[in-house]
Amino acid sequence: MKKILWVTLFLLAAGCVACTHNGGRSNSTAYSFAVDIPEGWRRIDRPYLLITKEGPFLQNIMVQNRFIGRSFRYTKKKMQKKMLPEEAAQIIIDEYASDQNIGNLKVLNNSPADINGHDGFKILLTYLGPKGNEFHTLYYGFIKADTFFNLRFTAGGRQNFQKDIETFKRVLNSFQVIKANKS
Amino acid sequence: MITRLCKFFFYLSCLLLSGLTTGCSTHPEPIASDRLLTNADEQFLWQKAEEEQRVLESSDLIYPDEKLEAYLNDIVAKLQSQTAQSDLEIRVKVIKNAYLNAFAYPNGMIYIHTGLLARMDNEAQLAAVLAHEITHCTHRHALRVFRHFKDRRSFLTGVQQALMANKGLQKLAQNIGLTGSLAAVSGYARELEAEADRVGTELMTRAGYNPKDALSLFDHMISEIEQAGSEEPFFFGNRARVRERIDNLQSLPADRYSRPRPIIINSELFLAKLDQIFLDNARLDIRLGRFQAARRSVEKFLRIKPDNTRAHFLLGESYRQQGQDSDIPKALKSYNRAITLDPNFAAPHKALGLIHYKKGQRALAKKFFESCLQLSPNTPDKAYIKGYLRQFTLSEEG
DSSP: OHHHHHHHHHHHHHHHHHTOOOOSEEOOTTSSEEEEOOTTOEEEOSSSEEEESSOTTTEEEEEEEEETTSOOSSOOOOOOTTOOHHHHHHHHHHHHHHOTTOEEEEEEEEEEEEETTEEEEEEEEEEEOTTSOEEEEEEEEEEETTEEEEEEEEEESHHHHHHHHHHHHHHHHHOEESOOOOO | OHHHHHHHHHHHHHHHHHHHHHTOOSSOOOOOSSOTTOSHHHHHHHHHHHHHHHHHHHSTTBOOOHHHHHHHHHHHHHHHTTSSOTTSOOEEEEEOOSSOOEEEOTTSEEEEEHHHHHTOOSHHHHHHHHHHHHHHHHTTHHHHHHTTSSSHHHHHHHHHHHHHTOGGGHHHHHHHHHHHHIIIIIOSOHHHHHHHHHHHHHHHHHTTBOTHHHHHHHHHHHHHHHHHTSOOSSGGGOHHHHHHHHHHHHHSOHHHHOOSSOOBOOHHHHHHHTHHHHHHHHHHHHHTTOHHHHHHHHHHHHHHOTTOHHHHHHHHHHHHTTTOGGGHHHHHHHHHHHHHHOTTOHHHHHHHHHHHHHTTOHHHHHHHHHHHHHHOTTOTTHHHHHHHHHHHHHHHHO
16 A cells, blocks of 8 residues: 555656646757747657647647758658748648548648748648547748748647637747758 | 467467468359358458448548449459359449558458559459459458457457557548458458459459459559658558569469450540549649659540640649759640640649749749739639739839
């Protein structure tokens, strides 16, 4: 009984550490960008910046810099330096559309966007995940030198999407390129 | 001890089964052990298959084309008339998916992907794939696999585990279900697949097709998989499994299947019946970045309908989206041809606008963007086009 109690206490403590609310600014040298991390959101250990408030399946914000020559998972298309934002947006839509794990993909909006002075695109998508749950994704992206920068907000269900969209916009507005390089 | 015994009987049954199948004659007869649906195992499998098909049919994966289905079902009827299993109703439907595959449920429902159909050149190749799938149904391969497992739960867990190994297929597994996935992704044991090759070849030969046509299809598939440099997620997109098909067909004694009768190839009829598949699948291949495959499909279509606007536009897209400067003149040629054939089709105007915009040819770009907006004022990409036009205005003012 005593042993079970200690294990439970340990697990609770470990859970608290994992749930630490971060906030602050991410300008780690691991990335080529800096963004403000909202209060109450925590990082999840990934090769890109992934933050969530209540768990990645409920809502997450992902910020990534990737070398334009790097292949995507599903489409074999590649980003190119001289690509227009519209062409880059098409590759992202094709990547989602080619993913066998998602269904009923709908592109609700695809338009040019200014991402803190960078000419890019904005796509709003809805789709069903592997277990049939609905997801909403707002995806911003632009190409600078050899790097494709992207910021996306994904939420499970419309309600979760509406709840944190303003938080995502604040993250988007705080975004700054530190250095466009390969990753 | 009990576990050891179970394992022993399991391996014994595997051995017996492989002995049965390898020892099978090449007569296209189904297992005559018992009649259809007279045992609980088969009833369970059929019930599961029907449930899974209802989910699949309600998804957006089915390619809706009744005339095409009727043509495919006619070929199935021609092939099935060569079997003894006439009480099993076998039907075919098409799935919108650019990956190479076809699979059968135990209750006789066959699904074939647009991707596999688009790679074919004639009816004989189609008959080869259908005859293979028909044999899985008539020879009750799903039931034979099911009986390898000690109970229903371990069967379902086994298939589920195989699917979980392929993380890219969870959504698909949800749509086609476990019995569908078993056939679609991993295929059956080597012996059962060999039986489907052997019996299927005899079915198609008896129905008047030349089995050598199947070889040219599988050869083409192998070279495409090798060219792509990566394997596809399904059975017919797996290099090793397609190689097995070729080896099995090549190992069949040639004289056994040569019949002094007219050979059916039906290239023209096949191309005419599948024309829309070639275009629709080319669009899926362009999305996947498989530009060469897309071009081959469009070119096949253009052999039947050389003046089709949409086909010329798609050919242009396959060149432009590939992003090589050397392909741009070919893209221009295709878009211009599309506009000549139908000046009111907005999409090639937009594509020409983009090409000229990137080349810095502002006057031409402006002309095509404006004509696109005029032809299709509510085009989904109007925000981009208006943005380009706004830039032109600003630079003129500046």
